[in-house]
Each structure stands twice: as structure tokens, then as C-alpha cells.
Amino acid sequence: MNTLKPKERMQIQRNEMPEQKPEERVHNFNEVPLGFDPEMAVLEATRCLDCKKPECIAGCPVGIDIPGFLNKIVDQDFAGAAAKIRETNFLPAICGRVCPQDQQCELVCIVGRKNKPVSIGYLERFVSDYERDNGIRTTPEVAPPTGHSMAVVGSGPAGLTAAYELRKRGHEVTVFEAFHRGGGVLVYGIPRFRLPLEVIDEDIRTLEEMGVKFQYDAIVGKSMTLDELMGPEFGFSSIFLGTGAGLPKMLGIKGENLNGIYSANEYLTRIYMMGALHFPEYVTPIHQGAKVGVIGAGNTAMDVARTAKRMGAEVTVYYRRSREEAPARKEELRHATEEFINFKFLTNPVEFIGDENYTLKAIKCEVMTLAEPDESGRRKPIGTGEFFTEDVDTVVFSLGCNVNPIIAEATPELKTDKWGVVSADRGTLETSKKGVFAGGDIITGGAKVITAMGQAKIAAQAMHDYVMSLEMETA
Amino acid sequence: MPKQFEILYREELVPKTVLFNVYAPLAARAMQAGQFIILRVTEKGERIPISISGWDSEKGTVRIILMAAGRTSTEATLLQVGDCFQDIVGPLGRRSHVEELPGTVVVIGGGYGTGAILPTARDMKALGNKVIGIIGARSDNLLLLEDEMSDICDEVFITTNDGSKGIQGFVTHALEQIVNRETVSYVLAVGPVPMMKAVSEMTRPLKIQTWVSLNAIMVDGTGMCGACRCTVGDKTRFACIHGPDFNGHEVDFAELVARQKMFLKEEKIAMDALKIEEVA
Ligand SMILES: Cc1cc2nc3c(=O)[nH]c(=O)nc-3n(C[C@H](O)[C@H](O)[C@H](O)COP(=O)(O)OP(=O)(O)OC[C@H]3O[C@@H](n4cnc5c(N)ncnc54)[C@H](O)[C@@H]3O)c2cc1C
Ligand SMILES: Cc1cc2nc3c(=O)[nH]c(=O)nc-3n(C[C@H](O)[C@H](O)[C@H](O)COP(=O)(O)OP(=O)(O)OC[C@H]3O[C@@H](n4cnc5c(N)ncnc54)[C@H](O)[C@@H]3O)c2cc1C
Numbered sequence: 101m102n103t104l105k106p107k108e109r110m111q112i113q114r115n116e117m118p119e120q121k122p123e124e125r126v127h128n129f130n131e132v133p134l135g136f137d138p139e140m141a142v143l144e145a146t147r148c149l150d151c152k153k154p155e156c157i158a159g160c161p162v163g164i165d166i167p168g169f170l171n172k173i174v175d176q177d178f179a180g181a182a183a184k185i186r187e188t189n190f191l192p193a194i195c196g197r198v199c200p201q202d203q204q205c206e207l208v209c210i211v212g213r214k215n216k217p218v219s220i221g222y223l224e225r226f227v228s229d230y231e232r233d234n235g236i237r238t239t240p241e242v243a244p245p246t247g248h249s250m251a252v253v254g255s256g257p258a259g260l261t262a263a264y265e266l267r268k269r270g271h272e273v274t275v276f277e278a279f280h281r282g283g284g285v286l287v288y289g290i291p292r293f294r295l296p297l298e299v300i301d302e303d304i305r306t307l308e309e310m311g312v313k314f315q316y317d318a319i320v321g322k323s324m325t326l327d328e329l330m331g332p333e334f335g336f337s338s339i340f341l342g343t344g345a346g347l348p349k350m351l352g353i354k355g356e357n358l359n360g361i362y363s364a365n366e367y368l369t370r371i372y373m374m375g376a377l378h379f380p381e382y383v384t385p386i387h388q389g390a391k392v393g394v395i396g397a398g399n400t401a402m403d404v405a406r407t408a409k410r411m412g413a414e415v416t417v418y419y420r421r422s423r424e425e426a427p428a429r430k431e432e433l434r435h436a437t438e439e440f441i442n443f444k445f446l447t448n449p450v451e452f453i454g455d456e457n458y459t460l461k462a463i464k465c466e467v468m469t470l471a472e473p474d475e476s477g478r479r480k481p482i483g484t485g486e487f488f489t490e491d492v493d494t495v496v497f498s499l500g501c502n503v504n505p506i507i508a509e510a511t512p513e514l515k516t517d518k519w520g521v522v523s524a525d526r527g528t529l530e531t532s533k534k535g536v537f538a539g540g541d542i543i544t545g546g547a548k549v550i551t552a553m554g555q556a557k558i559a560a561q562a563m564h565d566y567v568m569s570l571e572m573e574t575a
Numbered sequence: 576m577p578k579q580f581e582i583l584y585r586e587e588l589v590p591k592t593v594l595f596n597v598y599a600p601l602a603a604r605a606m607q608a609g610q611f612i613i614l615r616v617t618e619k620g621e622r623i624p625i626s627i628s629g630w631d632s633e634k635g636t637v638r639i640i641l642m643a644a645g646r647t648s649t650e651a652t653l654l655q656v657g658d659c660f661q662d663i664v665g666p667l668g669r670r671s672h673v674e675e676l677p678g679t680v681v682v683i684g685g686g687y688g689t690g691a692i693l694p695t696a697r698d699m700k701a702l703g704n705k706v707i708g709i710i711g712a713r714s715d716n717l718l719l720l721e722d723e724m725s726d727i728c729d730e731v732f733i734t735t736n737d738g739s740k741g742i743q744g745f746v747t748h749a750l751e752q753i754v755n756r757e758t759v760s761y762v763l764a765v766g767p768v769p770m771m772k773a774v775s776e777m778t779r780p781l782k783i784q785t786w787v788s789l790n791a792i793m794v795d796g797t798g799m800c801g802a803c804r805c806t807v808g809d810k811t812r813f814a815c816i817h818g819p820d821f822n823g824h825e826v827d828f829a830e831l832v833a834r835q836k837m838f839l840k841e842e843k844i845a846m847d848a849l850k851i852e853e854v855a
């Protein structure tokens with residue numbers, strides 16, 4: 101029980117997360133925020149006003165009972181707090197680390213009006229880490245068998261969440277994953293210093309304990325069609341597509357295929373999923389020079405820049421707008437700046453210059469300026485006609501992704517827009533193909549972990565309703 | 576039932592080149608001519624793309640031919656019957672272009688490429704085309720799959736650089752004889768880049784439809800990373816999802832060769848590490 105009066109709670113200052121110092125952390129791949137200890141967590145949770153109309157819940161895309169779990173922390177019932185979160189969010193250790201709380205729950209937290217908001221994200225992380233570190237996590241309950249089996253395609257946050265929600269309702273679930281391991285972007289994109297592998301693997305293990313089957317090295321659309329999955333050979337009643345976006349957008353400028361230029365996906369996949377940071381113990385190589393340029397200023401670009409720094413380079417970020425427009429989370433920009441990353445705002449790469457061996461040597465940029473805000477309020481960058489050229493050994497571009505065409509090519513009935521984004525019904529997330537539902541980056545073209553999870557929950561419920569109504573029809 | 580990715584058959588065809596029959600039912604079930612798989616040998620291993628030279632969807636097996644080029648392919652060729660690959664994923668890439676044609680179809684293989692062209696040759700034959708095969712090697716003792724080529728094709732030309740068998744010289748010498756003799760409508764060439772380039776140069780003025788399979792460096796093989804990008808017809812294409820076969824007359828081969836060398840330094844380190852492990 102929180103015995104402090106609201107006024108007293110408002111006076112407690114936000115507990116700042118202890119972090120590795122920049123000088124140290126640029127030499128390792130360990131997590132930057134070190135985590136709360138139990139005392140700090142209890143004190144921080146005590147700051148919550150337990151609002152009658154909690155704005156934070158409305159701000160959370162999956163509606164976690166935030167004051168509910170914070171109260172349990174105050175009572176030092178950390179396992180209970182974790183269980184409370186898991187009622188709505190299956191992946192709290194992941195979300196606690198990668199969700200942009202500053203744009204969601206913490207943005208609207210009432211305490212934030214007068215003081216700094218409650219550290220909801222760090223507390224979410226704290227309770228799930230406490231559970232893992234103390235080995236007290238329990239396997240979630242599974243309802244009695246429904247007799248249906250469901251196929252989940254992709255093992256990113258959308259697929260893992262769909263698998264959990266469907267299994268919980270008593271369906272047999274098989275996850276098909278193209279890669280040799282599960283996790284999707286959580287493993288091949290997001291760096292280890294933001295999200296350690298153990299965290300992801302623990303969640304996959306929990307699903308296995310619940311009886312979810314994982315079929316790795318399986319490319320749906322190539323190994324089998326969606327119709328075959330729902331046909332007699334495989335016998336699935338319904339399919340969830342959570343295959344993400346994952347087709348890197350190219351710059352479309354001269355020299356983009358020179359040696360030394362990577363997409364963010366390739367760069368991060370080599371280093372994290374394939375283990376090039378432990379080369380040659382892990383056999384996949386990465387070739388990186390002393391000077392690395394990163395193009396773009398979103399979260400992915402920050403991840404690349406900070407990774408390149410840890411791999412020993414001097415790193416410069418090139419972005420055609422100004423710092424204010426940079427789409428990355430504020431914390432990521434801060435971390436990158438602290439880690440001695442150089443930023444060149446209002447610079448737009450126009451050409452890569454190579455030598456006779458097709459090896460990148462320099463980058464040519466145009467100096468940009470921002471136009472007056474247009475109707476949408478956005479200030480468009482426009483060229484000034486002034487150019488400069490700089491030496492660079494490696495460039496990684498991070499311009500976002502289109503949707504992978506493999507499944508759509510194999511499934512003509514599946515409607516997509518011109519970027520390959522799969523269309524789904526707003527209410528049920530059913531696609532234009534009967535029995536096939538979708539969620540995550542495949543229907544947004546690229547969003548957030550928590551949006552992918554929220555959509556997977558909606559789709560899983562709709563899939564459940566769909567197969568149960570099939571039964572009614574046949575009965 | 577065999578284990579996942581278990582090696583059921585192994586044969587060293589020529590020195591450093593090994594044919595494997597592997598249990599990989601998901602890769603085998605929908606395989607088509609011209610497609611490939613990606614494999615890993617160990618848990619810490621690299622993913623490398625390998626063409627398919629045959630498969631049995633019923634038995635769930637794929638047949639691959641591996642040439643020991645560097646670290647991973649060398650490790651792979653050391654595996655024995657009963658061993659398992661760490662991973663095999665496929666089918667990847669698009670099916671080779673096949674159609675019924677008025678003139679002759681010529682399929683050309685160099686090195687492991689001879690295995691890769693077999694399924695396409697078979698499909699072309701099944702459509703009623705006249706199919707001629709050309710296989711080239713440095714020397715007689717390095718020729719692959721001659722018998723099988725002869726079974727499928729109406730005629731097979733052999734070329735060796737040293738003249739120890741067939742026509743002395745390159746596959747283009749055989750191709751030249753064929754185009755001088757009859758109307759050729761289609762050429763598919765799979766093998767080392769200089770060979771594919773030479774074939775494409777030769778057929779360009781003759782306006783013969785020519786396909787080459789691009790052995791770009793790959794990571795995922797599903798379009799996610801762009802490692803395999805090539806310039807074809809002045810456009811950036813991903814070899815893994817838009818290919819691996821492309822119009823040979825439009826491919827920027829010089830860029831492909833350069834990109835294949837991107838990790839030369841690291842490849843040597845990885846290979847040396849393997850030697851050290853072996854000694855230990
Ligand atoms: C570098 C980077 C950093 C990011 N940082 C953040 C962050 O801090 N916070 C945040 O909220 N979001 C972040 N995002 C975005 C977030 O990761 C994605 O929105 C989220 O992962 C989408 O989840 P998903 O399940 O839809 O797809 P993915 O995570 O992309 O998973 C899709 C899975 O499907 C598999 N697959 C694809 N095709 C097939 C097929 N045909 N058959 C079988 N399997 C297939 C893929 O291999 C993959 O494993 C980041 C993204 C990147 C790239
Ligand atoms: C579509 C396709 C089909 C192929 N089919 C076959 C086949 O049937 N049999 C066969 O023996 N080989 C085949 N290859 C080539 C094979 O993938 C490379 O020989 C192999 O990756 C070399 O790896 P390594 O570690 O042994 O050698 P490394 O020492 O790493 O490299 C030797 C050379 O191989 C190339 N290479 C290296 N890594 C890769 C990679 N990840 N992907 C592609 N090329 C790479 C580079 O040009 C390099 O210089 C194919 C390649 C492609 C793209």
C-alpha cells in the first residue's frame with residue numbers, strides 16, 4: 101500500500117537510471133542502462149498517483165494496467181507486478197527496453213505535468229528482469245485443446261505475440277521462420293547493448309514450454325503456399341502473417357553498390373544475428389574502415405552509428421534535415437551524442453566516389469536548408485547548390501524498408517499497396533485472403549514493437565473467433 | 576526417418592568438389608530448376624548460397640555440389656555420410672526461365688555450375704526443345720557430371736583448357752561451333768564470372784536470349800539485407816529475390832567481380848582460423 105499523500109509523492113524526484121559511462125561503453129556491447137535495484141524501483145513506483153482516470157493506460161498501445169503493476173511494486177510483490185503486466189503484454193522485458201515510453205505512457209503521465217513522469221518503462225524492465233534473474237517466471241496457462249492448429253509466419257514481436265495469444269486459447273501453434281533462429285528484428289536489428297539475447301531467448305523458451313512449435317529455416321511462399329498450409333497436408337485452420345517489412349530502400353544515387361556500402365539491415369545482421377562482432381570465432385565477416393558514415397537519423401541509424409563506434413570507427417551521421425526533425429527517440433540521439441558520434445545535419449549525400457577497384461573512398465554531399473513549413477507543418481529540405489566531398493571508408497544507409505515481396509508474389513489473392521504493404525481489415529486484421537490475418541510491419545510498412553504486438557493481439561482474437569465460427573458452421 | 580539436414584550420400588566427384596544428397600524436406604518439397612538453398616555448417620557458421628542440381632520431393636532430399644573455395648565451403652566438403660548440416664533453407668530465388676522455342680537451347684556449365692544447369696536442361700527438354708550441353712573445365716580430371724548431361728541433352732560438348740579432352744579452349748569455342756551450325760534461341764550459362772561474361776559478350780551481337788546465374792555474396796537470401804545487389808540494365812537488383820538468373824547482356828560483370836572481393840581480407844583470416852582448429 102502506498103501510504104504517502106499525493107503531494108508527498110509529487111515531491112519525490114524521478115530516479116535516474118544508472119548508466120555505463122560513455123568512455124567505457126563505447127568499448128563493449130553490454131547494456132547501457134544498468135537497471136534499477138529493488139529499493140530504487142519501490143521508491144520510483146511510489147511516485148505514481150494511482151490516478152482515477154489513468155492517462156498512462158490510454159497512452160499505452162496495448163493498455164497495460166500501469167498503476168496496477170506499480171502498486172504491486174510498492175508492495176514489493178515483484179512477481180505479482182510482472183504477472184499483472186503479462187495479462188496484457190507478453191514481452192515486458194523487451195518492451196521495457198525498446199518502447200518509446202517518452203512518446204507513449206510517460207508522455208501523458210499526470211506526474212509529468214509538474215515533475216518528471218514516473219519511469220514506467222524502467223519499472224517494466226525491472227520487474228521482468230527480477231523474474232528472470234530469480235528464476236521465478238512461470239509458464240502461462242494454456243486452455244484445453246480446441247482441436248485447431250494455427251500457423252504463425254515470422255517470429256518477430258508480432259509472430260511471438262500471436263503465437264502466445266493463440267496457444268493460450270488452446271490452439272496448436274506452429275511458428276514458421278525463414279531464419280535459423282527466432283526474434284526477427286529484435287535479433288537481427290536491435291543492438292545487444294539495447295536488448296541482450298537472453299531476454300529474447302527466454303521469451304521464446306516460454307512459448308516452447310507452453311507447447312508452441314518452432315519451425316526454423318522455413319520460407320513460407322517458397323517452401324509452401326498459404327493454400328497448402330491450410331490444405332490437407334499441413335492442416336492449419338488459419339494463418340497469421342507477421343513477416344515484417346525487411347526490404348531495404350536504396351538511395352538511388354551514383355555509386356550505391358560500391359564495396360564498403362551496406363544497408364543497415366546487412367550491417368546489423370552481420371554483426372548481431374550472424375555474430376561478426378566475434379569474428380573469426382563466428383565465421384561471418386564484416387569489413388569496416390576507420391571512418392564510417394551513416395545516412396539517416398532514425399532509430400536504426402542511431403543503432404548503426406553506435407554499433408560502428410563500438411566496432412572501433414570514427415562515425416559521422418549525415419541527415420538532410422535538422423536535429424529537431426530527426427525521427428530517432430530522444431534518448432537514442434542523446435546516447436549517440438554522448439558516445440562521440442559526429443552529426444552533420446542539413447547535408448544530403450548525392451554521390452559515392454570509388455576507386456578503380458570499386459572501393460568506396462569518399463562521399464559527396466549537398467548542403468541543404470529548410471523551406472517554410474508546408475500545409476502539413478513539415479519543413480522540406482531544399483538544396484542550396486553548395487557541395488562538399490569528404491573521405492569515408494564505409495557507409496551504412498538507413499532509409500527504412502519496403503515490404504518483402506515473397507509471400508505476396510506466391511499469393512496473387514493477397515492485396516497490397518504499391519509498396520507491398522499488405523491490406524488488412526481494420527477491425528479483424530483479416531487480409532483479402534480468407535482465413536489469413538496479418539499484423540506488424542507487414543501491414544504498416546514499419547512501425548514499433550508494441551504496435552506489432554497490439555496488432556497481433558487483435559488478429560489472434562479474430563482468428564480465434566474465426567475458427568470457432570467455422571465449427572459452428574460445420575456443426 | 577533421416578535426421579533434419581542429414582547427409583545420406585556423399586561422393587567426391589573431382590578433387591575438392593563433393594556431391595551431397597541431404598535430407599531437407601522443406602527445401603525439397605517445392606524446389607524448381609534454377610533455385611538455390613542457403614546452408615550453414617556449424618552453429619557459429621556463415622550462411623552460404625548453393626545451387627541445386629537435383630531433388631526428390633517425395634523423399635525430401637536435395638542434391639548439392641560443393642566446391643571448396645574458402646572457409647565455409649571447405650568445412651562443408653569435410654562432412655561425411657551421417658553428419659548433419661546445421662541449417663538448410665530453401666528454395667530461394669526464382670525459377671529459371673523456360674519456354675518452348677523454335678531454335679536450339681544451349682546450357683553451359685563450368686565447375687559447380689554444371690550441376691546447377693541440369694534441372695533447367697531437363698525442363699527445357701521436357702518442353703520439347705532441342706537441348707545441347709557444354710561443360711568446361713581446366714582439365715579432363717576436373718569435369719563434372721558428364722554422364723548425366725549426356726542422358727538429358729541431345730548432344731554434349733566438352734571443352735578443356737589443356738586439351739586433355741574434347742575441344743581445347745573455353746566453353747565459348749564450343750558455343751561458337753554450335754551457333755555457326757544451327758539457330759540457337761536460348762543460352763543459359765552458370766559458372767565462374769569470366770565464363771558467364773565471355774558467353775554473354777559472344778551472344779550479344781547475335782541477339783540470342785542469354786541467362787546467367789549471379790553468384791553474388793549473400794546473407795539471408797530473402798531480400799532483407801541487400802548484400803547480393805547487382806547492377807542489371809542500370810538498375811540495382813537483388814540476386815537472391817530478383818534472380819539468381821538475369822539477362823547476361825545487361826549485367827555489370829565488373830561490379831559483380833569487385834563485390835565478390837569485398838571480404839577478401841576477412842576470408843583469409845577465417846580460413847587460417849580453420850587450419851589452426853584442424854591442427855589443434
Ligand atoms: C535497427 C532497428 C531498430 C529498431 N528499434 C526499435 C525500437 O527501439 N523500438 C521499437 O518499438 N521498434 C524498433 N524498431 C522497429 C521494430 O523492430 C519493428 O517494428 C518490429 O520488429 C516489427 O515486428 P514484426 O514482428 O512485424 O516483424 P520483424 O521483427 O521484422 O519479424 C519478421 C520475421 O518474419 C520472418 N519472415 C519474413 N518473411 C518470411 C517468410 N516468407 N517465411 C517465414 N518467415 C519470414 C523474418 O525472418 C523475421 O524473423 C527497430 C527496427 C530496426 C530495424
Ligand atoms: C546463387 C548462388 C549459387 C551458388 N551455387 C554454388 C554451388 O552450387 N556450389 C558451390 O560450391 N558454390 C556455389 N556458390 C558459391 C558459394 O556460395 C561460395 O563459393 C561460398 O559462399 C564461398 O564461401 P567460403 O566461406 O567457402 O569461401 P570464402 O573464402 O568466404 O570466399 C571465397 C569466394 O566465394 C565468394 N563468397 C564468399 N562468401 C559468400 C557468400 N556468403 N555468398 C556467396 N558467395 C560468397 C566470394 O567471391 C569469395 O571471394 C553459389 C553462389 C550463389 C550466389
Ligand code: SF4
Binds near residue numbers: 167
Ligand atoms: S498517469 Fe502516471 S501517475 Fe497516473 S496512474 Fe499512470 S503512471 Fe501513475
Ligand code: FES
Binds near residue numbers: 793796815
Ligand atoms: S542476400 Fe540479403 S538481400 Fe539478397
